[in-house]
Amino acid sequence: MRKSNTTIETVASAxxxxxxxxxxxxxxxxxxxxxxxxxxxxxAPFIGTAKGQTTTWKIQTSWxxxxxxxxxxxxxxxxxxxxxxxxxxxxFGAKDVVGAWQLFxxxxxxxxxxxxxxxxYWAGRMPASVFLSSYPLGPRxxxxxxxxxxxxxxxxIARELFAKFDMYYVGPIQHGPNIIHSKVPIRSIEDFKGRxxxxxxxxxxxxxxxxxxxxTLLPGSEIxxxxxxxxxxxxDYVGPAINYALGFHQVTKYISMGPPGFMSIxxxxxxxxxxxxxxxxxxxxxxxxxxxxxxxxxxxxxHFAGIQKADQDAWKKFEEAGTVVTRLSQEDVDKFTxxxxxxxxxxxxxxxxxxxxxxxxxxxxxSGSLGYVTPDMIKGYSLNL
Numbered sequence: 209m210r211k212s213n214t215t216i217e218t219v220a221s222a223x224x225x226x227x228x229x230x231x232x233x234x235x236x237x238x239x240x241x242x243x244x245x246x247x248x249x250x251x252a253p254f255i256g257t258a259k260g261q262t263t264t265w266k267i268q269t270s271w272x273x274x275x276x277x278x279x280x281x282x283x284x285x286x287x288x289x290x291x292x293x294x295x296x297x298x299x300f301g302a303k304d305v306v307g308a309w310q311l312f313x314x315x316x317x318x319x320x321x322x323x324x325x326x327x328x329y330w331a332g333r334m335p336a337s338v339f340l341s342s343y344p345l346g347p348r349x350x351x352x353x354x355x356x357x358x359x360x361x362x363x364x365i366a367r368e369l370f371a372k373f374d375m376y377y378v379g380p381i382q383h384g385p386n387i388i389h390s391k392v393p394i395r396s397i398e399d400f401k402g403r404x405x406x407x408x409x410x411x412x413x414x415x416x417x418x419x420x421x422x423x424t425l426l427p428g429s430e431i432x433x434x435x436x437x438x439x440x441x442x443x444d445y446v447g448p449a450i451n452y453a454l455g456f457h458q459v460t461k462y463i464s465m466g467p468p469g470f471m472s473i474x475x476x477x478x479x480x481x482x483x484x485x486x487x488x489x490x491x492x493x494x495x496x497x498x499x500x501x502x503x504x505x506x507x508x509x510x511h512f513a514g515i516q517k518a519d520q521d522a523w524k525k526f527e528e529a530g531t532v533v534t535r536l537s538q539e540d541v542d543k544f545t546x547x548x549x550x551x552x553x554x555x556x557x558x559x560x561x562x563x564x565x566x567x568x569x570x571x572x573x574x575s576g577s578l579g580y581v582t583p584d585m586i587k588g589y590s591l592n593l
């Protein structure tokens with residue numbers, strides 16, 4: 209398996225580059241694009257294309273609102289200028305064209321040219337997708353996931369897997385950890401027993417079911433109504449800023465997180481991605497493909513940083529609303545880890561692709577760099593590679 213050797217180059221002065229120069233400089237290295245400086249922030253006159261034509265992609269996100277949707281629309285609306293008029297993204301929010309669970313087929317069948325979903329949504333179709341975004345007690349930081357994708361071969365595998373569905377996986381998009389909102393205090397693993405809980409599916413759902421919760425699968429756009437009606441009394445979703453914008457403070461009183469420094473034990477780095485239908489992807493010039501790949505790098509960074517900044521403001525708003533933050537203990541983390549490890553192997557052994565993705569991450573977690581997993585923790589388990 210060939211490893212990705214992507215290098216992110218920086219430039220002392222972005223002003224030294226015209227937009228045409230920038231686009232020529234966005235070249236592919238090891239299957240991923242090189243980003244020249246702050247590519248998403250450089251301003252220049254609209255250039256237009258040689259033929260005077262603009263290719264427009266309809267692209268839908270999983271964000272139903274808040275800072276996530278704002279950042280997505282801002283990024284999409286800037287593409288036509290940055291591309292010199294060759295490419296435009298027409299942005300749509302969650303459910304604007306199709307429902308959250310219909311995005312995969314919408315891109316595959318050409319209803320949409322592209323999507324930025326939460327990658328783990330496709331666990332039922334593609335077991336390996338469980339390991340293409342953060343999972344319970346797995347890799348825990350943004351840097352670890354970038355290492356997996358751009359250093360350990362994860363990007364090539366993701367592209368190989370999506371190509372089987374006639375789609376092109378451009379790259380991961382960082383946004384941050386997920387948190388839990390509840391109507392009752394959650395202070396230990398035992399407090400999940402019997403609770404009606406919204407989860408995104410896959411391994412996360414099975415983890416909380418193992419802890420005793422009664423789990424249900426809902427897209428983010430339906431969580432508020434379910435909490436308000438009492439259909440659920442606990443809900444996992446993304447971070448503070450977006451959850452506040454969605455009004456979760458109006459229908460819950462508590463936020464539950466892991467111990468200090470471990471904000472989310474079950475999805476500490478919840479990834480989105482940009483996936484494009486293979487037909488529109490192949491229709492792009494080589495130069496435009498490099499441009500789109502470079503833009504995903506830029507968007508991932510600005511998306512993550514913008515949401516983290518908004519989260520800091522949101523914590524103050526939750527405090528003013530009377531929301532109480534509770535934290536699990538290290539003892540709870542240990543108990544969840546014992547529940548998670550058999551689930552790792554269960555999902556990894558669903559098919560050989562899932563197993564080979566997880567094996568890369570397992571070796572990384574057991575390495576001297578991380579040390580999250582020790583041989584005694586996985587004694588008796590094996591992978592069907």
